[in-house]
Amino acid sequence: MRRVSRIAVASVATAALAVTVSACGGSSSSSSAGDGKSKGIGLAYDVGGKGDQSFNDAAFSGLQKAEKDLGVSGRDIEPQDGESTADKVQRLEQLAKSGYNPIIGVGFVYAPAVKQVAAKYPKVTFGIIDDDTVQAKNVADLVFHEEQASYLAGVAAAKATKKNHIGFIGGVDIPLIHKFEAGYIQGAKSVNPKIKIESQYLTQTAEEGGFSSPDKGENATNGQIDAGADVIYHAAGLSGQGVIKAAAEHKVWAIGVDSDQYEQSALAKYKDSILTSALKNVQGAVYDLAKSVIKDGKPQTGVIRGSLDNGGVSLADSNPAFKDNADLQAALKKAEQGIKDGSIKVNAS
Structure with a gap:
């Protein structure tokens, strides 16, 4: 409809x-x-x-x-x-x-x-x-610099997982979305080099619905959760609503993208499962x-x-479970400072 x-x-x-x-x-x-x-x-x-x-x-x-x-x-x-x-x-x-x-x-x-x-x-x-x-x-x-916010999302995921097993779902297999994946994986491995990461793209082209099909996002998330992942980060546009729904139903964490998805009214019933969102302004x-x-x-x-330097990308902190986690926040502060001073070079592919 x-x-x-x-x-x-x-x-x-x-x-x-x-x-x-x-x-x-x-x-x-x-x-x-x-x-x-x-x-x-x-x-x-x-x-x-x-x-x-x-x-x-x-x-x-x-x-x-x-x-x-x-x-x-x-x-x-x-x-x-x-x-x-x-x-x-x-x-x-x-x-x-x-x-x-x-x-x-x-x-x-x-x-x-x-x-x-x-x-x-x-x-x-x-x-x-x-x-x-x-x-x-x-x-x-x-x-x-989507990869910079995604690096921080990876740090957050690695700190939040209880299974040392996380996931990434991209809407379409294109260079832009590869930036999200690359930063996320690098950030997670900076916390735990042995962390297990599921990674999946919903479609090869936008015309196939990778950015516009919540059902595809939900099915992919169910698969990653079945494989053992307990934190799922999506860069999938409208399809991400399915990612968040599935995460909430299985009581695992989702990480949103672009907007602060914890604050989105249409996602309110799932908000307690949205750890944070990788924002771009x-x-x-x-x-x-x-x-x-x-x-x-x-x-x-x-x-x-x-970029992180000019406020163009960041992580949302609306969820108290994210904001009040001292260990997670300390790791994020260290990572953000490293990116800003150049001691951490974030992969874009």
């Missing part, structure tokens, strides 16, 4: 944008279309869409903050199942023609579309989250880009990378 609803929302949003474009004249040469003036922030979601309690919802939080603090409107559009790059191009062009600036593609899959549309609308600032390959004059490549990245365009008049461009 959720997928049908998402497609319907996307269709309505597209139709609404088309009406707006028609009212504005419908071409990039129109004085109100793509001229750099902003009617607000445009946001186009990644696979899984809004409601994933993770990556996309973090971007939506940034849009909401921009609307509130900057006094502008925003337009956010859901993905459609099986869409092509051409579909993404059309979506971004509609936002540009409608006067939105900046326009942000949430996820690396938007890179080809952002590159194409940014060239066509040079007075509009575009953002791309989780990709640093576009590198155009009017594009901000918003990326993160997608909300802040979206807001800062919007502020740079709309308020400051000095648009961010180029590669902007979040």
